[in-house]
Amino acid sequence: MSKVKSSETVKVVIRCRPLNRKEEAAAAFVTRTPGGVGGIVEMDMRLGQVVLRNPRSPPGEPRKAFTFDSVYDPSSKQRDLYDETVRPLIDSVLDGFNGTIFAYGQTGTGKTYTMQGAWLEPERRGVIPNAFEHIFTQISRSAADRQYLVRASYLEIYREEIRDLLDPNVHLRESPEMCHLSDGTLNGCPDSLWSLKIPWRVS
Numbered sequence: 234m235s236k237v238k239s240s241e242t243v244k245v246v247i248r249c250r251p252l253n254r255k256e257e258a259a260a261a262f263v264t265r266t267p268g269g270v271g272g273i274v275e276m277d278m279r280l281g282q283v284v285l286r287n288p289r290s291p292p293g294e295p296r297k298a299f300t301f302d303s304v305y306d307p308s309s310k311q312r313d314l315y316d317e318t319v320r321p322l323i324d325s326v327l328d329g330f331n332g333t334i335f336a337y338g339q340t341g342t343g344k345t346y347t348m349q350g351a352w353l354e355p356e357r358r359g360v361i362p363n364a365f366e367h368i369f370t371q372i373s374r375s376a377a378d379r380q381y382l383v384r385a386s387y388l389e390i391y392r393e394e395i396r397d398l399l400d401p402n403v404h405l406r407e408s409p410e411m412c413h414l415s416d417g418t419l420n421g422c423p424d425s426l427w428s429l430k431i432p433w434r435v436s
């Protein structure tokens with residue numbers, strides 16, 4: 234697995250999930266079709282590269298290579314992804330720095346699996362439960378006179394609507410006029426939105 238360079242502020246990592254049954258069948262069909270060239274996905278862990286060829290492209294068309302800080306192939310393990318890519322970020326958060334992990338991708342590409350995974354199966358636990366374990370283990374090992382404050386919020390932003398998933402009764406809406414408070418503050422803003430710096434109003 235390629236190692237994420239620790240000096241960079243923003244790292245972009247790609248993970249490809251295994252094909253599901255439907256996709257496997259479709260891939261087998263394309264490869265069997267006379268004249269069909271099949272889609273090609275090559276992943277070079279060392280170079281952090283994904284190389285693609287459009288299955289409909291004419292023979293001889295050059296493949297396209299995309300380079301990332303790290304690539305994780307379909308056989309990659311939750312624990313490896315955590316240890317190599319997430320652990321250094323959480324360590325820096327425990328040292329007092331800000332850190333964000335942002336999962337982005339088309340529907341069904343594996344964001345939930347990577348971030349959440351299967352909580353009850355240690356090998357399939359994703360970033361969130363692994364980060365909780367990491368943070369609370371670190372806290373339990375720290376000096377008795379050292380205090381930590383851990384705050385958690387769980388928000389969904391979907392089509393301009395912000396939902397507090399820990400309190401379904403609160404409906405929040407992004408509000409441009411809230412940006413212009415004279416003292417530049419967002420009075421009464423819930424903690425969760427402070428950290429996102431989202432102007433809000435309750436609807």
Ligand SMILES: Nc1ncnc2c1ncn2[C@@H]1O[C@H](COP(=O)(O)OP(=O)(O)OP(=O)(O)O)[C@@H](O)[C@H]1O
Nearest residue numbers: 249250251307338339340341342343344345346347
């Ligand atoms: N790395 C992986 N290994 C094994 N199965 C995976 C992996 N990634 C995703 N899957 C499986 O693929 C399916 C789709 O994944 P998931 O639900 O995480 O996608 P998603 O990006 O969160 O989708 P949506 O945006 O629609 O919520 C699930 O059944 C999930 O268990």
